[in-house]
Amino acid sequence: MFQFNNSYKFLPLLFFSASMFIGAEGLCQSKNNNKKPNIIYIMADDLGYGDLSCYGQQKFKTPNIDALAANGIKFTQHYSGSAVCAPSRSSLMTGQHTGHTFVRGNKEAGNDKKGQIPLPDSAFTIAEMLQQAGYKTGMFGKWGLGFGTGDPNNQGFDEFYGYNDQKLAHRYYPPYLNHNQEIDFLVGNNWVKTQTYAQDKIQDATLNFIEENKDKPFFAYIPFVLPHAELISPKDSILAKYQGKFKEIPYTAEDKYSSDYGSDIVKYKYCTQETPYAVFASMVDRLDVYVGQIVAKVKELGLEENTIIMFTSDNGPHDAGGANPEFFNSAAGFRGIKRDLYEGGIRAPFIVSWPTKIKRGTVTNHISAFWDVMPTLAEIALVPTPKSTDGISFLPTLLSHKKQKQHPYLYWEFNIKNGRKAVRKGDWKAVLYNATTNGEIELYNxxxxxxxxxxxxxxxxxVVKEMKKIMxxxxxxxxxxxFK
Structure with missing residues (x-):
């Protein structure tokens, strides 16, 4: 397990060059290296658009992620697949928006089955697509798309380590994690004792996968749990940076969704926290340190010239477990948070580093979404784009090409509270709440x-009439x- 100390903040900011080149004739392999580029896709959990200093965060810094943006491209109008965990991941994996993808909400499998409603056998994922393209595929972190047919190993991933059940991922000190079809029990964790921080173990597995597959093209999907509640961090140098820095509002046992570690723990709830602001900042800082370690590993192995790295978040910021997105301006001034289809719930940070192909420090206002990742990676991996996708490749934007296709619209739906829908079309955004009970469409420029x-x-x-038709x-x- 990694031991964190102050030296990590001095990790070199190392970035990648790609050994492919893109000319007028399309994507071609370099004469010096016929290996397809490695792809690392990192996704934070409940990280707001404004929770990174390169997107305006003022109360703490994210230097490693900021450096990715400085050495690559930063998107200002990128959107997550949904406003909560499972459907957002389903949208990413299948390349479909939530009007088409199978998993459209957070829903338990039920009938004594573990985890969430699973992706069906018929789903075709990014991982399956890249497997067919000759990639070794690994997934490390929170899955949330079910056991059985939905299990990562059954959806295109050769290697899986982390949480399958997203309710288990409410806890950073669980007794076990999933490793493919096995259970990996964590030393010193038994719902009472808290010795092994699960995200550290997941990071170990991530770095091992990169090292073990350095000689073949690999796809590493890294959906971190951080900074999803519960709010808890190891008592180390990262947390120490923030203790006493903020005027705190403790998250106590008086909250109905709190439950501390102990013999009477309610496992899916969140621990209490005396210093939630300090802990939240440390969790984002720790996320940034992990990103720095991944970049350093790529550099150490000499893979930087043939590796692409992407970074994003699954939805807007949360307010659970003592988190306060208003205090941190986590939504960067946008309306709404997690579960909202306003901008604050679905607009996501998105950064891509590919130095030999992407001009350093590029900022783009290209409108894109999670379902665009599949066709983009298909084009990069030199395989046909699946016909099932709703996405459009944004590879031309990465390469500063002028022939970038645009979406006629982007669409989201969420089945809670009588149904929610949203459409982005050009500069217009339509939002409909209470879709099944004659709610009124709101329209914003x-x-x-x-x-x-x-x-x-x-x-x-x-315009409203047109938006109704699209919905x-x-x-x-x-x-x-x-819708319910």
Whole structure:
């Protein structure tokens, strides 16, 4: 297990060159290296658009992630697949928006089955696509897309280490993690004692996978649990940086969703926390340290010239376990947080580092979403884009090419509280809550009103009519995830 100390903040910021080149004729392999580029896709959990210092965070710094942006491209209008964990991951994996992807909400499998509703056999994932392209595939972190047919090993991943059940991932000191089809019991953890920080173990497995596959093309999908609640950190130098820095509002046992480690623990709830602000900042800092370690490992193995790294978050910031997104301006001034289809719930940071192909310090306002990752990686891996995807490759944007196709619209739906829908079309954003009970469409112009404070639906009836039509056409019925 990694031992954290102050030396980690001095990790060199090491980045990647790619040994492929892209010319007028398309994507071609370098004469010096016919190996396809390695792909590392890192996804934080409940990290807000404003929780990185390169996106405006003022109360703490994320130097390693900031350096990825400085050495690559930063997207300002990228969107997650959904406003909560499971459907966002389903959208990413299948390349489909939530009107089409199978998993459209957080829902337990039930009937004494473990985990969440699983992806079916019929789902075709990024991992399966890259397996077929000759990649070794690994997934390290929180899955949340079910056991059985949905298990990572059954959805294209050769190696899996982490949490399958996202409710178990509410705890950073669980008794065990999943390793492929085996259980890996964690030393000193038994729901009472807390010795092994699970995210450290997951990081070990990630770095081992990169090292073990240095001689073949690999795809590493790294969905960190950080900084999802519960709010808890090892008592080390990272946490010490923030203790006493903020005026705290403790998260106590008076909250109905709190439960401390002990013989009477309610496992899916969150521990109490006397210093939630300090701990939250340390969790994002720790995430940044992990990113630095991954970059350092790639450099150590001499893979930087043939590796692409992507970084994002699965949805907007959370307010659970004592977290306070308003205090940290985690949504960067956008309206809403996790579970909202306003910008704060779905606009995500997105950074891609590919130094020999991407101009350093590039910033783009290209409108893109999770379902665009599949066709982008298909183009990079030189395989056909799956016909099932709703996505459009953003590879031209990465390479500063002018012929970037644009989406006619982006669509989201979420089945809670009578149903929620949203559409982004150009500068317009339509939001519909209470979809099954005759809710009214709200309309915002994201250029003049990025915070979605001024509903102009009554002034643009033609646009509203068009948005209603899109909401109907983009939605396919789901027996498993009906609006409720």
């Amino acid at each position: 994201l250029v003049s009103d990025p915070s979605e404070n001024i509903n102009v639906a009554n002034k643009h009836l033609k 109907k056409l983009a939605h396919t019925e789901s027996e498993v995830f009906p």
